[in-house]
Amino acid sequence: MADATMSNVLKKSGKEIHASWTRDLAGNQSAGKGRISATELDQQTAEFIKLLTAASEHATAGDISSAEFKPMRDFLDGVSRSRVAQGFSSDETASFIFSLKKPFFAALRTDAGKDADVLADQVWRATELLDALGLHTVKAYQKSREEVINRQQREMLELSSPVVKLWEGIIALPMIGTLDSARTQVVMENLLQKVVETGAQIAILDITGVPTVDTLVAQHLLKTVTALRLMGAECIISGVRPQIAQTIVHLGVDLQGVTTKANLADALALALKRTGSSLKQ
């Protein structure tokens, strides 16, 4: 069986393959130097060859989804994850596997001697296996990257909508960055929840940090204002810049019934006046 040959070769000349592979990697990854230490790289390559030897003893080459390759897959997932954290690009990560081909094929060649047919057969099997492993690595790399992006997005959503209590019964929400549907939803939920918690009567939405207001953003703002009104709180929009005021008028967005102020100070003054007058009674 050809697979036996592969594992035999790996067992016999694993040391040489390892040494040559590590050397190649160290040579190739001049750009990646400093991000990953030589010892770590050495450990990873040794582990990979060990796992490959173990797996190729039992499994059919090329089919890496079998149970024998489970530790191998887990190991590659781990490597990909650490590569993402260290800031490697996807091709650098994939070439970690593909660069094994050169020393591995060299070893197979020594083993097969002059028999070209056997050698071609062996090389094909080895290629198949290493390609599958390489692709798996890239897939894992991609997944880890997406996880990082998703996490950052979530964190940004949380960071970007703090609700501040300005005065007894007055809360403010300074909004920074572009407003999209998902963000408005989070902002709205946060704000309404805070209104319930603090029992605020007036909420000030400060849009100084919102770069552009189009019809969609205006609609989102109006929704928030309406929801607040339904809960029994008043809403003042502040921080409307001259360009934004012009855009709103040009777009024909109807902000009737919504109190707007040019800056937060004016809005706070108005809010104080409103709560003040209600407190007197």
Place this chain on the structure above:
Amino acid sequence: MGEFLLVTIQVDMHDQMALKLQDDLSNAIIKNASRGVLIDISTLEMVDSFIGRMVADISSIGKILGAETILVGMQPAVAITLVELGLSLPGVATALNVERGMVLLRRKIDADGTDVSER
């Protein structure tokens, strides 16, 4: 509660019940000569467009019968749902909780120039 009526909706309203409530409330306003109605929906966690409309209708009916109607204690989720449904309940007065609603009601009635004593 004096000249005010307090309606508390405690279970998830289904359509038949909402209609009955509408009926009962309008009769009660006449019978008690109520000047103000507070509808407390703080325990209502789910609304559909029908219930949303019904709440708006009850408020309008109260107004027509000469009683100030205030919707109090709407949950954030309910508010968001109503807005997404496009029901902004124009003309319906709202307050955060019963206490606030009561203050608002008192003020509204005072502003009408009626002889309700000052608090």
